[in-house]
Amino acid sequence: xxxxxxxxxxxxxxxxxxxxxxxxxxxxxxxxxxxxxxxxxxxxxxxxxxxxxxxxxxxxxxxxxxxxxxxxxxxxxxxxxxxxxxxxxxxxxxxxxxxxxxxxxxxxxxxxxxxxxxxxxxxxxxxxxxxxxxxxxxxxxxxxxxxxxxxxxxxxxxxxxxxxxxxxxxxxxxxxxxxxxxxxxxxxxxxxxxxxxxxxxxxxxxxxxxxxxxxxxxxx
Numbered sequence: 240x241x242x243x244x245x246x247x248x249x250x251x252x253x254x255x256x257x258x259x260x261x262x263x264x265x266x267x268x269x270x271x272x273x274x275x276x277x278x279x280x281x282x283x284x285x286x287x288x289x290x291x292x293x294x295x296x297x298x299x300x301x302x303x304x305x306x307x308x309x310x311x312x313x314x315x316x317x318x319x320x321x322x323x324x325x326x327x328x329x330x331x332x333x334x335x336x337x338x339x340x341x342x343x344x345x346x347x348x349x350x351x352x353x354x355x356x357x358x359x360x361x362x363x364x365x366x367x368x369x370x371x372x373x374x375x376x377x378x379x380x381x382x383x384x385x386x387x388x389x390x391x392x393x394x395x396x397x398x399x400x401x402x403x404x405x406x407x408x409x410x411x412x413x414x415x416x417x418x419x420x421x422x423x424x425x426x427x428x429x430x431x432x433x434x435x436x437x438x439x440x441x442x443x444x445x446x447x448x449x450x451x452x453x454x455x456x457x458x459x
């Protein structure tokens with residue numbers, strides 16, 4: 240899942256970015272409202288973590304602009320403004336949730352998972368195609384009743400494929416879901432991850448469509 244982090248505090252931004260990467264998110268981090276606006280116009284994000292006290296354009300103005308453009312990306316507001324009035328204003332402006340600083344990373348991750356479920360209208364956290372099941376809380380894959388622990392990158396790649404079983408994703412599409420802007424990506428990184436997943440989960444788990452990309456089978 241690709242996330243846009245909009246935070247002007249360098250310490251908070253760097254910590255949150257690293258924690259999210261460790262939790263298998265691809266994260267792009269910008270430090271002002273104008274940069275966030277440009278990013279949202281140029282790229283597709285599955286969630287935005289938005290500070291309100293931003294330079295160049297404040298977070299509330301960005302949020303209003305986003306909703307006026309009918310962009311329904313889930314927005315989780317992260318802010319030191321913790322009064323009831325600020326909370327109500329943020330929610331009424333189009334925020335999906337609100338988390339006051341300081342916050343625990345575990346709570347942030349839980350709220351992000353909740354927003355993902357809400358958007359997809361599902362109550363079950365796990366992704367599955369009937370043969371393979373992926374748990375985003377434990378980062379384990381379940382195959383033939385056996386739980387297999389995955390690395391953060393392996394999890395991200397498999398998650399991208401299991402969101403839509405049967406859909407073919409190209410190398411560039413997978414890279415966009417796994418890596419943020421400033422992360423170095425080796426030319427064979429995707430192939431290496433798929434090779435590793437096949438060793439752990441079975442060679443038939445991920446199918447290659449020659450010249451197009453990779454997929455997991457549809458639920459039978």
